[in-house]
Amino acid sequence: MMRAKTLYDSDAISPAMGTILMLMLSLLLSAIVLAGVYGEGAGSKIEMAFTPTPFAVVEIVDVEGGIPNGIRYDENYIRLTHVNGDSLSLDSTFIVLEGKGSSYVGKVGAGGKIVIGDLVIRYHDLTPEGSISEYKNRNPVIGDHRWSTGETIILNGDDSVNGTDASSVSVTINGLENTSNNYGFREGTTVVMKIFDSRTQRLIAEDSAVVKPAD
Secondary structure, three states: OOOOOOOOOOHHHHHHHHHHHHHHHHHHHHHHHHHHHHHHHHHHHHHOOOOOOEEEEEEEEEEOOOOOOOHHHHHHEEEEEEEEOEEEEEEEEEEEEEEEEEEEEOOOOOOOOOEEEEEEEEOOOOOOOOOHHHHHOOOHHHOOEEOOOOOOOEEEOOOOOOOOOOOOOOEEEEOOOOHHHHHHOOOOOOEEEEEEOOOOEEEEEEEOOOOOOOO
């Protein structure tokens, strides 16, 4: 009479064990390759390779502003909503915005001027610490240092600390880095948002929207 296989039957276990061994071998080979490429820095690279990246859907609700035509930088807003996915830790999440617009380059009264062109804006730290009071008051959801489903974060063209001191917001215009870290978008152009996990340097979410005129 044919014997029924049990949970511990070696024939039943073999395929599963084979799969596990192949996975372990693949991970080992990946670690060896990373060690060969990065040498002394292999440890951190290996750890990064196996660190999971948060998953989230973040969308641009709207972008409001416009330059020039007398629109101030503090009238430029971009609203980002966490639609679905993992709750994001604000101290390990950073935002990059790219588009057409302007920023102030140099020092006021010492040859500084408004430059129009290609903007790259980086929000390196989304936490309340080191941020101006307007940013904190505008975004009460950041108080728990998490960005969770249903919550909206509002960014503003004047979010730098004061335009001169070190800031968690950095702005380049046409590749120039000596800006006041303020910005305004050109009406009718497209702004691209990318959100990254700073631990793994991997992309979490991406979206784009057209700038509409400020009210």
